[in-house]
Amino acid sequence: MNWEAVGQKRLLNLDELEEIIMAAYNNAKIYKDKTKKWHDQKILPRPYQPGQQVLLFNSRLKLFPGKLKSRWSGPFIITNVSPHGAITIKSPRDNHEFKVNGQRLKPYMGAHIERDKAVMSLRDA
Incomplete structure (x- = not known):
């Protein structure tokens, strides 16, 4: 077993995981911005x-509101x-x-x- 090769592979895996997390974070931010834009256009200023x-x-x-x-x-x-x-x-x-x-x-x-x-x-x- 080569400990240096295993260590290098582990560091590469951690870098890939960090990139995946950042991509997911960016996608969530894009989704939230689009949802906010859609919601805000439905609100009419009065x-x-x-x-x-x-x-x-x-x-x-109210637990039991009046029907009418x-x-x-x-x-x-x-x-x-x-x-x-x-x-x-x-x-x-x-x-x-x-x-x-x-x-x-x-x-x-x-x-x-x-x-x-x-x-x-x-x-x-």
């Missing part, structure tokens, strides 16, 4: 202005828009302000419906 009414998406996990219950709450009023996507909204009921991600909002396109009066009028009919 321009919001202060004073605009919006609905807020309730993303909390809406996951959108609001309307809320925008008070401040940051350039990086954070939006400060205010509740018209109690004037409580908080910041949310702009992707959790959508423009409010309707009039406020008082649910109690709508239910009462349906019961009377």
Whole structure:
């Protein structure tokens, strides 16, 4: 047995393994960049202005959500828009302000419906 030849072969195998690892790392980076580019083109920028009414998406996990219950709450009023996507909204009921991600909002396109009066009028009919 020639120990020097075995040692040289082992070093060559380690170099090959390092090259394979670097190739896999580069391929993973290329894949992630392509996936991010595809995902980012699906996200539509929504321009919001202060004073605009919006609905807020309730993303909390619920074990038994109502089948017909809406996951959108609001309307809320925008008070401040940051350039990086954070939006400060205010509740018209109690004037409580908080910041949310702009992707959790959508423009409010309707009039406020008082649910109690709508239910009462349906019961009377």
